[in-house]
Amino acid sequence: QSMKFPSLQTFVHSIRSVLLRFPLEIGFALLGTVAATVLIEISELKVAAENFCLRLIMVANLGLVLSLSLSLFFESNAFSFLKKILLRVFIILLAIALFYLIDPLKRETDVFRFILLALAFHLSVSFAAYFGKGHINAFWQFNRIIFLRFLIGGIYSAALFLGLAAAIGSMNFLFNFKFEWDTFAILWVWIAGIFQTVFFLSGVPVNLNDLEEDKTYPVGLKIFTQFVLIPLATVYAIILLAYEAKILIEWELPKGLVSNLILGYAVFGILSLLLIYPVRDQDENKWLKTFSRSFYYVLIPLILLLVWAVLARVIDYGITEERYFLIILAVWLSFICVYFLISKGQNIMIIPFSLCLVMVLSVYGPQGAFSTSRRSQINELKQLFEKQGSLDGDNIIALKLKPGKEDMARMINIVDYLVNMHGLESFSPILKRDPGLVADSLLSVQTKKKYDSRTNKWEIKSRQKLWLYTYLNLKPDEARGSILNLGINMVEVFNADLLPLNEADYMLPLSISSDTLSNIINARKLLISRVANQNKLKVIYGSEEKYIILDTLINQLDIELKKQKLADKQTLQVSRQVLSQNIEFDGLSLQILFNRINFNDNKDLLSANAYVLIKLKN
Numbered sequence: 001q002s003m004k005f006p007s008l009q010t011f012v013h014s015i016r017s018v019l020l021r022f023p024l025e026i027g028f029a030l031l032g033t034v035a036a037t038v039l040i041e042i043s044e045l046k047v048a049a050e051n052f053c054l055r056l057i058m059v060a061n062l063g064l065v066l067s068l069s070l071s072l073f074f075e076s077n078a079f080s081f082l083k084k085i086l087l088r089v090f091i092i093l094l095a096i097a098l099f100y101l102i103d104p105l106k107r108e109t110d111v112f113r114f115i116l117l118a119l120a121f122h123l124s125v126s127f128a129a130y131f132g133k134g135h136i137n138a139f140w141q142f143n144r145i146i147f148l149r150f151l152i153g154g155i156y157s158a159a160l161f162l163g164l165a166a167a168i169g170s171m172n173f174l175f176n177f178k179f180e181w182d183t184f185a186i187l188w189v190w191i192a193g194i195f196q197t198v199f200f201l202s203g204v205p206v207n208l209n210d211l212e213e214d215k216t217y218p219v220g221l222k223i224f225t226q227f228v229l230i231p232l233a234t235v236y237a238i239i240l241l242a243y244e245a246k247i248l249i250e251w252e253l254p255k256g257l258v259s260n261l262i263l264g265y266a267v268f269g270i271l272s273l274l275l276i277y278p279v280r281d282q283d284e285n286k287w288l289k290t291f292s293r294s295f296y297y298v299l300i301p302l303i304l305l306l307v308w309a310v311l312a313r314v315i316d317y318g319i320t321e322e323r324y325f326l327i328i329l330a331v332w333l334s335f336i337c338v339y340f341l342i343s344k345g346q347n348i349m350i351i352p353f354s355l356c357l358v359m360v361l362s363v364y365g366p367q368g369a370f371s372t373s374r375r376s377q378i379n380e381l382k383q384l385f386e387k388q389g390s391l392d393g394d395n396i397i398a399l400k401l402k403p404g405k406e407d408m409a410r411m412i413n414i415v416d417y418l419v420n421m422h423g424l425e426s427f428s429p430i431l432k433r434d435p436g437l438v439a440d441s442l443l444s445v446q447t448k449k450k451y452d453s454r455t456n457k458w459e460i461k462s463r464q465k466l467w468l469y470t471y472l473n474l475k476p477d478e479a480r481g482s483i484l485n486l487g488i489n490m491v492e493v494f495n496a497d498l499l500p501l502n503e504a505d506y507m508l509p510l511s512i513s514s515d516t517l518s519n520i521i522n523a524r525k526l527l528i529s530r531v532a533n534q535n536k537l538k539v540i541y542g543s544e545e546k547y548i549i550l551d552t553l554i555n556q557l558d559i560e561l562k563k564q565k566l567a568d569k570q571t572l573q574v575s576r577q578v579l580s581q582n583i584e585f586d587g588l589s590l591q592i593l594f595n596r597i598n599f600n601d602n603k604d605l606l607s608a609n610a611y612v613l614i615k616l617k618n
Contacts, residue, residue: 017202022071026197028095029193029194030194036053041186051105056099060095068128072128072208074087109421112321120360123355127352130349135209136348137211138211141214141216154196157191168184221275225275226276229272236261237269239261244301265299265302269299274351276292300337303337306329324373332355377417377418378426381430388400389401415469419461420461424439424468431471439464506614507613508612509609510609510612511608512537517529517612524541534605535603541586541588542586544586554599554603579594581594586617587616588617591613593612593613595609595611
């Protein structure tokens, strides 16, 4: 049936019916919306209050989705009123527990925990009403309906926001009202938090089990799957199989990026199979059944390639969260392949159910992603310190011998990773001093009461890293030196040579992002700024204007990078002369010495740090 834009009367009626059917869900939506409103109003005022509101928003999101799963489970099964009340109380208690467990200000890993739980709980909504019943067509139809409802609600919400925002803006213009950005932000929060939620919940099917008889299948969905998703999956498969043949012939390690491509193929393929499920057995669609079967056979060698790519790095560098999830996804894809190749039932509900289970198990516990990664990296660090004779029992102690540059770099990288992802407290099993007490004392350097002022979390982490460098006698400057560091999407160039100030009268630091260097030299103004979206600096001294083109420098570094990749080295020396740029003005000579440059695979300058050496002319 066609859907009309909801009138105010329809919306009020929807609120009433939704409140009766989903009271706990609306409660969580209201909690999250109010918390988001308060967060907007107190922004930049008090970090503790902001953190409190952010945690409420996270918990409200998780509570809403989990309680919706529970409500759908109730409606498809005969539960007594008392059981429903008890289970809803359990959801509330779980939400309170999650509020105290999730603290993104303290632990960066809690952001990922929230994302994993949110994905898992969203997946649970898809099968909560049907798992174990065998109503596979009802499961498919239910997900089709709620997905379309969500999309339509998003369009309505966007239209409503744009209309009201335009009205508010016109009042600012016509009547000189002072509605600022926070008014528009709060408007969007209430539309997305309340209107969208009520609209979506009002469209959740009531007779869940009756959907088994619904044979609706949108023609547009078949066209999209047949001419977009399946061709994309096929292209991915051809490229990946050709690459696998190449590395087997040349017998070289697969590149890390291949993991993302394999997962892309798996996502496109599995999504295609789910979308064509109701029509795959029709006589005119026999080729779809052939695609379904061949997809899993093609996936098997790609899973082996994925495992090879991940294990090669795990053996050398240990497990991190990213590698953990790649391993888990490889295991999950293997399970899905085996199930659909062997099982005659072909129950597609196993896909969201098993993925939901994997995500939940990876969040907390000794088998979880974060515990496993932390243990692995701590063991890597212990082995490196043991190699240098700086292990006292289970504790690492200050380095007595100077390790090689590669080992020093690995130690520092692991220390940085553990502090960034798990906090200083993660070192408690391997330090003689209590890291928790150290973290509190480092925080109190700037603020007497924890989180009372807006202490930037990166500044806190920098203090913690600096303390560890000093305590363990690590030398980050010696490890990094003048090197070219490899990243997946970015290249960083470091130059830590001593600066020859004997040939300059002044030195100024320069940060090339959105900042502009400005100073007065000999009564004339010196300005250095980045030209937007170009590898170019504009330098103005007095009335003279000149440009420094960085394309040649970046091309030269890119050539060195390709050499490094061919040689498969970890670091590459970059001399100070390579990173120097000179420019002459009337009465002034400038030498810009870069000590850090970021550019991506397209050779676009992202950011840079440099020192500007200024020499006055007689």
